Amino acid sequence: MFKVVNKRNLSNEIGWIDIVIDRSSVLGNPFELLDEADRDKVCNAYVVFAWHAIWLGKEFDLFDYAKKNGLVISKKFKDDREKARNLINQMIEGVQKGNKYRLICWCFPKRCHGMELVKMLNYILENS
Numbered sequence: 001m002f003k004v005v006n007k008r009n010l011s012n013e014i015g016w017i018d019i020v021i022d023r024s025s026v027l028g029n030p031f032e033l034l035d036e037a038d039r040d041k042v043c044n045a046y047v048v049f050a051w052h053a054i055w056l057g058k059e060f061d062l063f064d065y066a067k068k069n070g071l072v073i074s075k076k077f078k079d080d081r082e083k084a085r086n087l088i089n090q091m092i093e094g095v096q097k098g099n100k101y102r103l104i105c106w107c108f109p110k111r112c113h114g115m116e117l118v119k120m121l122n123y124i125l126e127n128s
Contacts, residue, residue: 001095001100001101002091002095002100002101002102002103002117002118002121002122003100003101003102003103003118004021004102004103004104004105004108004112004114004115004117004118005102005103005104005105005108006104006105006106006107006108006109007020007022007104007105007106008106010104013102015100016100016101016102017094017099017100017101017102018101018102018104019087019091019101019102019103019104020104020105021103021104021105021113021114021117022104022105022106023074023076023077023078024076024078025078026078026079026080026081026083026084026087027054027084027087027088027103027117028074028076028077028078028113029042029043029046029074029077029112029113030046030049030062030066030073030074030077030079031045031046031049031066031071031072031073031074032071032072032073032074033107034072039110039111040111041069041070041071042071042113043111043112043113043115043116045065045066045069045071046113046116046117047116047120048065049062049065050113050116050117050120051120053081054081054084054085054088055085055088055120055124057081057085062079088121088124091121092121092124092125092128095121095125096125103117103118
């Protein structure tokens, strides 16, 4: 089981494993939200990046994608796709063993990449 929680409102929940997914994390969204009007664009871009670059391990030029789509890459983002893929695999294996994960970011409950990450993780889990 996965859920997204906001770091600002974080409370202790027994039985959950916390995973930070902000830009300081390998699961962070590399695309910066410069204007609230771009929230969907930034989250949708994360979906493309996460599926292709992280999960499928396909060649993906992050800077080229950002340039073509009018996006900015955050200087805080840590681009370690192998480490991100390993963390995803660990979480999938953990859930299969009964673990529950809280994905901690700053945006929730507004639409955020964490929501998209949960959809991806659940899809992987259901199809593995």
